[in-house]
Amino acid sequence: MNKQELFIIFLIVLSGICDTLNQLCIKSSINTIDMHVASLKKAFILVWKIAWMPLAWLAFIFSCTSLIIWLYVLSKAALSFAYTVDSMHYIFIAFASSLILKEKVEPKRWLGTILIMGGIILVTLTGAD
Amino acid sequence: MDQKGLTFKIFIFLVLNDFLETGAQSLFKTAAVSQENFHISQGHDVLIFIGHMITFPLVWLGLLAVVLIFTSWSTILSRIDLSMATPIASFSYVLVAVAAVVFFHEHVGWLRWTGILFILAGVSLVSTSAPKKQDLN
Numbered sequence: 001m002n003k004q005e006l007f008i009i010f011l012i013v014l015s016g017i018c019d020t021l022n023q024l025c026i027k028s029s030i031n032t033i034d035m036h037v038a039s040l041k042k043a044f045i046l047v048w049k050i051a052w053m054p055l056a057w058l059a060f061i062f063s064c065t066s067l068i069i070w071l072y073v074l075s076k077a078a079l080s081f082a083y084t085v086d087s088m089h090y091i092f093i094a095f096a097s098s099l100i101l102k103e104k105v106e107p108k109r110w111l112g113t114i115l116i117m118g119g120i121i122l123v124t125l126t127g128a129d
Numbered sequence: 130m131d132q133k134g135l136t137f138k139i140f141i142f143l144v145l146n147d148f149l150e151t152g153a154q155s156l157f158k159t160a161a162v163s164q165e166n167f168h169i170s171q172g173h174d175v176l177i178f179i180g181h182m183i184t185f186p187l188v189w190l191g192l193l194a195v196v197l198i199f200t201s202w203s204t205i206l207s208r209i210d211l212s213m214a215t216p217i218a219s220f221s222y223v224l225v226a227v228a229a230v231v232f233f234h235e236h237v238g239w240l241r242w243t244g245i246l247f248i249l250a251g252v253s254l255v256s257t258s259a260p261k262k263q264d265l266n
Contacts, residue, residue, distance in 0.1 A: 043203075068178070068179055071157060071160065071164075071178075071188070072178060074161035075164040075165055075167065079154060079158045079229040079233055079235060080226045080229035080235050083154055083225045083226075084226070087222065087248045090251070094255060106258045108254055109254065109255050109258035111254055112252065112253070112255035112256075112258065114251070115251030115254060116247070116255070117251075118251075119244040119247030120248070122241070123240075123244035126238060126241045129235075
């Protein structure tokens with residue numbers, strides 16, 4: 001693995017972290033709203049309520065940042081490489097939901113996480129082209 | 130609202146979702162390839178890069194696809210459980226790799242395919258381990 005490939009993987013990790021922060025912000029803002037979405041009208045009300053939360057705007061900023069990084073990654077690496085390695089955000093989300101949102105993570109989920117890690121390592125071995 | 134089982138209609142939505150995801154990634158890739166030789170070496174290069182990208186209609190088309198994905202995904206999740214939807218949706222890992230081979234002439238060897246299969250299996254396990262109902266809040 002050369003320096004350029006390492007940098008690309010670093011950027012994919014960075015974009016995965018932005019995605020995870022985005023999800024955490026969205027989930028935390030939705031968690032504060034006690035509402036059952038049973039109709040389209042209620043869905044719009046939910047979106048309207050979320051739009052007034054600073055956390056949701058933070059989520060939006062994280063998702064824009066992630067996209068910019070992602071476009072830069074795609075300009076340098078193969079799509080089949082980048083998209084696969086990007087599945088890393090499942091791992092980040094599993095850790096973050098257990099550590100920050102205090103959700104219970106079952107052994108089966110950790111096993112899945114290990115499989116994803118194994119898959120990413122295999123893809124990484126093939127190089128970024 | 131009651132969660133119903135996987136119907137044919139929802140399955141079509143899921144497949145559509147996979148194709149939209151592949152479409153969005155292909156559009157982003159096509160736009161990004163034009164910046165192949167652009168390297169970010171200073172802080173303000175980031176702004177130049179953003180400037181290049183937002184003038185690409187393909188990037189906006191890709192974003193439109195992302196919005197459609199969000200809408201169809203929300204519809205899917207209002208009908209079936211996340212643990213049922215995600216394993217089918219993660220088929221996009223295979224579809225994106227096929228698109229990379231067909232549209233961008235990338236070489237995907239057996240090692241990379243094996244890695245993709247590992248990820249498919251992992252994503253399925255991660256999503257089916259989710260509690261059926263979220264009564265936490």
